[in-house]
Amino acid sequence: MIIETAEISIKPGEEAAFEAGVAKAAPLFLRAKGCHGLSLQKVVETPLIYRLRVQWETLDDHMVSFRASDDFQSWRGLVGSYFAAPPVVTHESEVARF
Numbered sequence: 001m002i003i004e005t006a007e008i009s010i011k012p013g014e015e016a017a018f019e020a021g022v023a024k025a026a027p028l029f030l031r032a033k034g035c036h037g038l039s040l041q042k043v044v045e046t047p048l049i050y051r052l053r054v055q056w057e058t059l060d061d062h063m064v065s066f067r068a069s070d071d072f073q074s075w076r077g078l079v080g081s082y083f084a085a086p087p088v089v090t091h092e093s094e095v096a097r098f
Helices: 015-030 059-066 071-083
Strands: 001-008 035-042 048-055 087-093
Touching: 001 059, 015 035, 035 071, 048 059, 048 087
Parallel strands: none
Antiparallel strands: 001 048, 001 087, 035 048
């Protein structure tokens, strides 16, 4: 399992619209090959920063299949105008759980 974390800075005053856009876009992710779910967090100390976490079966499911899809373009169309800067995306794999 791969966890994609996209750290997204939002323009001031656009928080509610961005959150609504992510909710509207959730089905685009959920129907993507290899997607096992997603969540959105807001950074308490810096409320204009969000972290979108998406669980993917493989890295290629995200980087190849989803990014090349029309659904990715739809996702960006729903939320891209609220970005203050391009998202910073990283991928993680779990190495231990305690």
